[in-house]
Amino acid sequence: MTATPATTASVRHVAIAGNPNCGKTTIFNALTGLRQRTGNYPGVTVEKKVGRFHGSHGEPMDLLDLPGSYSLQVRSPDEAVARDVLLGRREDTPRPDAIICVVDASNLERNLYLLAQMLELGIPVVLGLNMVDVAEQAGTHLDVAVLSEKLGVPVIPMIATKGVGLVELKQALSKVLPPPVHHAPMPGAIEREIANLAGQLNVRSDAARAEALLLLTIADHAHLAEAVGDRPGLVDAVTAARERIRGADLDPVASPVEARYAWIQGVCDGAVRKADQPLLSFSDKLDGYLTHPVWGWAAFLGIMVLMFVAIFWVAQVPMDWIDGLTGNLGNWVKAKVPEGDFQSLLSDGVVAGVGGVVIFLPQILILFFFLGLLEDSGYMARAAFIMDRVMSRVGLHGKSFIPMLSSFACAIPGIMATRTIENRKDRLVTILVAPLMSCSARLPVYSLMIAVLLPVASIWQKAGIMLCMYLVGIVAAFGMAWLFKRTLLKSETPMLLLELPPYRWPAFTSILLRMWERALIFLRRAGTVILALSIILWALLTYPKAGKVVENGVEREATPAEAIAQSAGGRMGHAIEPLIAPLGYDWKIGVGLIGSFAAREVFVGTMGIIYNIEDADEASEPLRDTMLAEKHPDGRPVFTPLVCIGLMVFYVLAMQCVSTVAIVRRETNSWSWPLFQIAYMTVLAWVGALVVYQGGRLLGFH
């Protein structure tokens, strides 16, 4: 195997890799700060994060973030791209000149497994030995010089959260780095097969060892086809190689893994000295409470409630402020722009549309702040640990819990949070059912309906009904998840394999950076779609315009209610009346439903317009009374109790949020999933409302 000559002094492309929870992201952020770009690898739905930093001599370097992983073996599209980048197979991304492999010093053995694989790639590696303070506290003494010698790479002790070791890391990267000199030795029979295979692989010779081993250790045959790509002849070569290895009484899958760990053990024996460990670390003691059958639940519920309160109430202040700003901007437009369609387009279409986008920011920022806090402190893993039994009942991983919980506030950050779910199908299922968890935008609709339903009701009765609606959402979400996992997105319940990392004090700057990153993504991508759809909806409710109305022989302007009836949206309301009649609705509710397609809370405002109430909101008594008095042409009241409850159920189950549609489109990189989601949820909502209304009538209610 010929190694390529050492790279020249200017290191241009560096990659950073490491296990989840090892502080890799903290180091990435510390090195690159705000000079990060998140985009997509061309042709795949995989995020590409690159940052710029400067070496000790000021030379510019690009840092590519590789997904946190326990092994180089490929199980997801992210890992496939990472492998291809490291093997130099992607045209859009150059093979790195060096790799920073970040390792958690307090958990060395398992962390070194990934390093062992990195060393097989033939690319110069610098080891970032992070969290040395934690190791020190646990009484583990690490001899850095011995470690470096045995591993054959520079080792930089670091405490990323405090900035310790960053300068030394940059210094190491600025030197001329030779390719790694050591790697884990394999048993003879396996070494022979590696050499055999190397000749048939279309990668540079120094990467051949890594790829040969990756191919030999593939356990799931389906993965072999992906790994081989457009070299079908390799399948036979690999299969034959594996047979020969078995013939030598070895296991082609297990033996390389065991050989690497044996080598790691040898390295650690010489370089790591563990003091007699205290019986229980601080983390273990804390877990004694936080995963306790009683205290664990108390803590869990407490933390979830806290997160909730923060999102509902703390977000309210900036949201009201943005609402006010949008209102003022709208009024300013009305004052400055001459009356007419253009003015209406600007104030009711564009300003309202943009306002509708920006109003989500406080909730997104707060939610991601909490998610960052939970993730970095280590509590997120405990949440998954506690909830896994419930999630695996419907075929999901404990990790699906937090995105679904977040959706109680707003499905948008909840859906964005599904990135942590490895399995593509499980991620899709979570995305598809997340909006069923009643989000905060439904509250105005619930409030109005409850006011109409029970004009004089106690707080407890109202809260009780709201709770029922939330329960309907939860049951629907889990039910649909179960259904999807059995049918459309059929796949095995994923293996748990959850690491419970030690509790850590979170790095706030890192969290803030990530919050910012997510918010920008939301604004850029979703914002454009939401704005476009808001304008379309404005057009539907404005055109065609109502002409003058003749009443009692006198001509007058149409009222807003009459104008809406004349618009395309209004006509659509009439058109769908036969469809919604079985649910007990009339065309006015139909228009409300159509307007709600943009956003649920629009229902209240639309009802206000249709019933000619000025400045209507969900607490408006005039609106409530008018709706209560409304009758069908045949004299029956429209808003009967059953209709109210049915309407609430409709809102629980329906997809009525262009912002969510936009974010689902962004996260799934296609229009088919968001459209499918709209379709299935609309059907579900219609059936649900039907069951409530007709079922209720059959039972004698009204």
Place this chain on the structure above:
Amino acid sequence: MSEKPGTETIAAFKIGQRGRVVGFDLPPEQRLRLLEMGMTAGSEFEVVRFAPLGDPIDLKVRGYHLSIRKHEAAGILAARL
């Protein structure tokens, strides 16, 4: 499930008990993932706790905490220490 006389699976272990991994009776991909996480043949583990709902199990392996489901634990053969 083939069990050598005298070996049980991790599913039979109680809190605080320690053992050594002897073998696997799992689909190949699941076995590989456990191996990569450090549960190689001969490696030691300790059962630390069960989740409040009874499942999954928290194991201490190679100095860190790994959680697996009882269903998965039932496929890992282990000898008592």
